[in-house]
Amino acid sequence: MIKSNKNWKVHRPDESAVEKLMTELNLPSLHAKILASRGFQDPSAVKAFLKTDAAVLHDPFLLYDMDKAVAIIRKAVENHEHIVVYGDYDADGVTSVSVLTTALERIGADVSFIIPNRFEHGYGPNSELFQEISDLGASLIITVDNGVSGIEQTAFAKSIGLDIIITDHHEIGDSLPQADAVIHPRHPEGNYPFGELAGVGVAFKLATALLGDAPLDLLEFAAIGTVADLVPLLDENRFFVKEGIRRLRMSSRPGIQALAKIGGTEQRQFTEETLGFMVGPRLNAPGRLGDADPAVELLKAEDSAVATGIANELDRLNKERQALVNGITEEALTMIEEQYGSTIPHVFVLAKEGWNPGVIGIVASRLTERFHRPSIVLAIDPAAETAKGSARSIEGFDLYQELSKNKELLPHFGGHAMAAGMTLALSDVEALRDRLNEQAIQVLTDEQLIATVQIDVPLTIDEIEVDVLESLEQLRPFGMAFPKPMYMIEQITVGSIRKIGAAKNHLKLELEDGASKLDAISFGSGELADEMTHGMSLMVTGDLQVNEWNNFKKPQILLQDIRSDERQVFDLRGIRDPLRWIHTIPKDNALYIAFQPQTKAHFLPILQGSDIVLYDERQADPAIEHIVLLDMPEQQEQLESLLSEYNPGRIYAHFYAPDSRYFDGIPDRKEFGWYFSFLKKRGTFDLDKQAEQLAKHKGWKLDTIYFMSKVFFDLGFVKIENGVVIIEPTAGKRDLAEAPAYKERKRQIEMEERMLYAPYQELKQWFQKVHQEIAVKEETVWT
Template identity: 85%
Template sequence: MIKSNKNWKIHRPEQQNVDRLMRELKLPSLHAKILASRGFQEPADAQAFLQADASVLHDPFLLHDMDKAVTRIQSAIENDEHIVVYGDYDADGVTSVSVLTTALERIGADVSFTIPNRFEHGYGPNCELFQEIADLGATLIITVDNGVSGIEQTAFAKSIGLDVIITDHHEMGDTLPSADAIIHPRHPEGNYPFGELAGVGVAFKLATALLGEAPLDLLEFAAIGTVADLVPLLDENRYFVKEGIRRLRMSSRPGIQALAKVGGTEQRQFTEETLGFMVGPRLNAPGRLGDADVAVELLKAEDAAVASGITNELDRLNKERQALVNGITEEALQMIEEQYGQNIPYVFVLAKEGWNPGVIGIVASRLTEKFYRPSIVLAIDAAAETAKGSARSIDGFDLYQELVKNKEILPHFGGHAMAAGMTLSLSDVDALRNRLNEQAQQILSDEQLIATVEIDVPLTIDEIEVSVLESLEQLRPFGMAFPKPMYMIEDVTVGSIRKIGSAKNHLKLELEDGGNKLDAISFGDGHLADEMTHGMSLLVTGDLQVNEWNNFKKPQILLQDIRSDERQVFDLRGIRDPLRWIHTVPKDNVLYIAFQQQTKTYFTPILQGTEIVLFEERSRSERIEHIVLLDIPNQEEQLAELLNDYNPGRIYAHFYAPDSRYFEGIPDRQEFGWYFAFLKKRGTFDLSKQAEQLAKHKGWKIDTIYFMSKVFFELGFVKIDNGVAIIEPAAGKRDLAEAPAYQERKRQIEMEERLLYAPYQDLKQWFQKVQQDNAVEEEIVWT
């Protein structure tokens, strides 16, 4: 057996829905299964979703206060007022700034932008920066991707003569800032049809309202921010990303071209994954380590040389960021080991001086991914006696709502269910840790503390073709609320098993289903090769890809998890020296069993440090997952009993048999008859002196003569006195099979035939049958 790393939650789409989508939309079964799994039943709805054209765009004036904002901005332009766009330092923030400043420039505004420094000013509105903006002569601030929590800061801005328009998408509190306008897709007084816009989406809607039409060329920026901020890719967001990526693939913007080059990606092959894993991190990097202004300058650059220089700097900062993240992650893991050992808490709250506040959100994400626990990572400012950091959560633990319960010790915090940021007094860190763990203990069950993989596309290998995988483009983009499919292939067998990579730490399999084959790769799972056997049955889940090598394309699956409910039998029968195979046996939860005392005596000095247990002396209370069978049982029932006691996932079959009888067989009746007539004619026969001579004469082994003599003795045909066989004249007729020695020899040969000399597949099937029989017995008991 191979246990999966996560809970598998398998969703099987209704086949009739799949068939209808295939038939009416002319889709491959793979595409139809994805759509059916995501709730599409009507072909018309699925078709509209796939098209995702500009018709999905809503009237921007449906947003609350949009009319007020546009009126105030137009007034500022008419009166030559200076407008400052006040952004955030992440990818959503810098793309929001780029969208809105570009739109304002197009309608003749006197506009500049300001982005707070994460380390000097923190997140969101800042009174010091607002004062600087006022001192420079600005009269209107428009926030993008922030501001809805800046109650005090907005009041300050108003007190010094600044007007404030807030555009944001983050969680709104019970009290809103006293701004001149607040544009938010979930405004409590609004009725906008789609509430899940990213910050850049809100900025795009304001730009549309100002320009009188949607600035479609700015969807290049909107796509980046929308993907980076992990908002649901539905409704307008889906169109922003789908159309934005189409435009990015042929963009003439120097910044986009430079990002593609430094990322080693062909621009025409941009996908949502390119934005999420290549573009987004580089735009985030400067804001994590210093000033984010340079990211906006890159996106708006008009000169290729300037764009190239900025991109190289962003790439350098991103590598620096990666090194910082790796270092802090190692320190955090060491803290967890020292503080908790194996007793992992419900919630991690880790704090240390010297950690970079700009990257600890990524560290929190890594910890949550590794341990599947909500994680808060805080950077300590000893001088200010504060701790500032980021948090990431898991399903079932609404991070924002749980932090709200602690707002008296959290003077500054914000975020949503799965991520948050905060600043608190250093003296309250322990209290926050204790409180959150108590809250989590009340909310989270043991089941919720195991990561779940949602599988919604069960497939067979014959559905997987290169052309089908390449045509998945029409279903993109994948992301939040329309996630990348998690494929499952069941009832496949292992055709070949290889460890690959310089360290042999990766796994490559060839999966087979009848005459169909599929390559499978699993990174970091090379050790599983020692747990697999040829022909074993597997269920696998992962991501389907097209592998191209030397201009030849073939599909493959990049595995995320593997499961096998089948008991694994490892054939060690042909390896006489146990030192050649013992390293393949796990060290924990393993039982080395011997059925014969002589086997235990033989192996004890060879397998030094390994406990060998006799069958009759085993403990049934132990938890055993792996059993090593050192020799052959006397009876088949012993082996069945052993497997029933422990139900091991793996069996290592060595079956040491120094006195094998299989090839000797049992003398036939003619041989028994000749030997008995020989004894009867002689009356007595000295086995110790004459057996060897008789064996040579007949071409028998000496053991054969002793065996037949023992059978005759047990049947009462002869008596044996000091090695001399003496005929019993009054002995009656009896069947040879009545002799215990005869029965034992026959049983030993049958056991050797079944266990020691059987082909591997026959041996495996025998163990599988025992497992199935046990399962049936258990079912009968429980029902």
């Protein structure tokens, strides 16, 4: 039996809707199922959705205050006033800065940008920075991806004579800042048709209004920020990302090319996943650890050498960020274990001095993913007696709303339903923890506290073809509100099963459904091979991909979860340390069998208290239900006899083989011939002194030279005295296969191939065959 890691919620698309889309639009069943699952059942609506182009763009002047903002900016440009674009330090923020500064430069503006430092200034508008901007002679500030919560800071900017335009997309509080213009897709007095723009989307709309036409080349930036900020990929956002990715794939921007190279990604193969998992993290990295300016400088770089240098630095910072995240995550897990033990609270609120505020949002994400609980991770500043951090949530617990209920504890917070940031007094951390847990108890059901996987595209293997998967491009991009499909394949059987990877910690399967077959990979699930057998029935979920190797393409599924109700034989062959599997062996009615005395001697001190019996000393015992095969038999018949005598309910195959020869193999006749000619020319050869040098010269293993020397000795071709091989000039011709050393090596390799290195399903099939023969014999006796 294989239990799934999560609860499966299967939502099957309406079959009639799927059939209608397939018939009227000539779509593959896979495409039709995805669209129907996403609520697209009308063919005309599907046509409009698939035809995403610039026509979907709304008039930017539909945004409240857009006309006012454009007038203020144009006046500033005409008067040669200095304009500062005030950004944010994440990927959405730096792409927003890149879009708007580029647009302002195109209309001749005197423009620069400032991005607050996460550690010095915090998130959003900062009065000290506004003062610096004023002191530098600027007269107009335009915020991007921030500002809507900066009521006091905006008032300060106005008090010192600055004009300020706010462009933002974050949640609006009880009131808006008194700026000269506030451009927000969900402005309470506006009626913009689409309210889910990212910060870069709002910046793009302002750029469009300023330029008169949509600057489509800047969609390269807009796509990155839109994907990174996890906004719904519908309406304008879908066009931003789809067209942006198309342009990114052929972009001549040095920064984009440098990012692709440093990320080891083919630029022409960019997808939304590339932006989310390769580009976005590197643009985020500098802002998480310090100054975010290099991210903007990379995007806007015009020189390849400059871009390459910045990209290398961003990659270094990203690796540093990853190390910080891993370290803090381990500390957080230790803290959870110490504070909560086996009892998991409804909400985690963890705080510690020394944690880097720039990366704790990622740590919160990891905790939420692992425990399926809302998580708040805070970095303590002992000098200021404050705690600053980030939060991530689960469905059913709206972070922004729940945090809003605690405003008196949170002088600074912002975000949305699934993620938020905050700063609070250190003395209020415990109160916030208690309150949020009480609130979570009220709003979260037991079912919501269990991680689930939403499955909405059930398939059969014969629906999965390379051209069909490649044509999914027309449905991309996948993301928020149009999620990446979660595929499920039912009633399939397992063909081949392999552990792969240097550590054998990954699982590779061949799934079968009649004549149809599909490769499957599950990373980090190598141990499941020990619970599988050829022909067993499975249900799997995962992501479909096209695997290309040697110019040959095959579909495969990247598994996320597996279910099966069948019981298996246990394969312990890949686990060298018995202490890693001894606890899995039932204590009662288990017999450990060793075929070699040295095996018993090896395991006795390790398996203390366990009954280890040599094959030749075994005695019949009907109580034995489980047999552990510690090593391999010399002959297959020995194993057949053992299983026939005991007929165990469980078999654990370990097959300890300290001197395995399988991967060494047997040298071919050319290698034997060359070595023999070499010996004849020299007459003598000192193995102890010269074999290693010869092995390096020929690219052989040292053991290969000793083995061939032993074969020649067995056949009388040479003598070996004190490690020196001496040619026998009068030796006659004999077949290599006659040598005892050759026969023993061949027998050992064949046995290892059959037992030690056989795919699991082949070994299991052999066990099943023996059991079936035993059952037939017993039935014959009784009848």
